[in-house]
Amino acid sequence: MIPERIALIRSEALARIAAATSLETLEGVRVDALGRKGSLSQFSKEFGKLTGEERAAAGLALNTAKSELEAALDARRSAFEAAALSARLDAEWLDLTLPAPGPRPGSLHPVTQIQMEIEDLFVSLGFAVLEGPEVETERNNFDALNIPAHHPARDMQDTFWLEGGLLLRTHTSPVQVRGMEKFGPPLRMIAPGRAFRNEEVDASHEHTFYQLEGMMIDRDVSVANLIYFMKTLLGAIFHREVTVRLRPGYFPFVEPGFELDIQCLICGGPGCPVCKQSGWVELLPCGLVHPNVLRMSGIDPEEWNGFAFGLGLTRLAMMRYSIDDIRLIQSGDLRFLTQF
């Protein structure tokens, strides 16, 4: 009897719909019962063999069963969709009354951080912080520092010459000249700033880099005073034991002159591109101020003497933060800068 068979399929399908736990299961029930090859669709083939009365009863049972199943499927489907939506609303909840996060704060460049630390240290030791221009005269950059025209020492600093005899300063040493001429002795000054050289750029050389000049002029200043200040400086910067070596260095504006090198903190000694495989990094050239330099700036070398140093600030930042390529320093790359 077709109506009884339909009733059986209907009640089984309704039970499966009630027990379904997902939209996928519901779709399975729909395909099994109402799909083109589903169990209810099979009956229409048998209708031809029925009497008119039987066909009317079977047709009514079939249509009723189909619409009941469709209604039950719709109701369950809506329930699942509502549950999914409310789960999503719970998960993606947003408190619009919270204050906006605002712009991300920036940070000081590593070279600026070190520069400020050294300035604080030297100010506490009674030094003034001076500034000089990046565009300098030939006299302040060279002549007044005992480097006359045609002196081979000029070749050591490949110079960017400008029109009218001016130049981009190749070191911060011209600020020594400006300091001596403006303030006279006794003098304790430092001068941080940019220097420029027409150099082949590699892992340890930039055309634009930072130095920090220092000068102390007084009576009876000795190499012992110089070494004391340099040790105080390095101790404050590295907060740990740094191996240093002092070797004779030639700069026309100091006599005697030294190169203070530190053991490479990137590789710890065996050699790397930053220390040019030598294990040492040239950091702090220094010496006692040459009498000619004092004399040219109007200071009597019989009465006064002093020491001077020219710290490579960019290289110092590299050592301090283990930066293995100087080209990163001025790259402006935020992936680099946000680490400091």
Ligand code: FA5
């Ligand atoms: C000088 O510039 C001297 N004016 C230093 C000085 C001052 C000596 C006072 C004595 C008394 P030098 O050319 O060696 O010296 O440079 C000083 C430091 O600047 C170097 O030790 C190095 O750390 C840094 N430096 C030099 N050239 C570059 C460069 N191309 N890139 C990055 N750092 C550099």
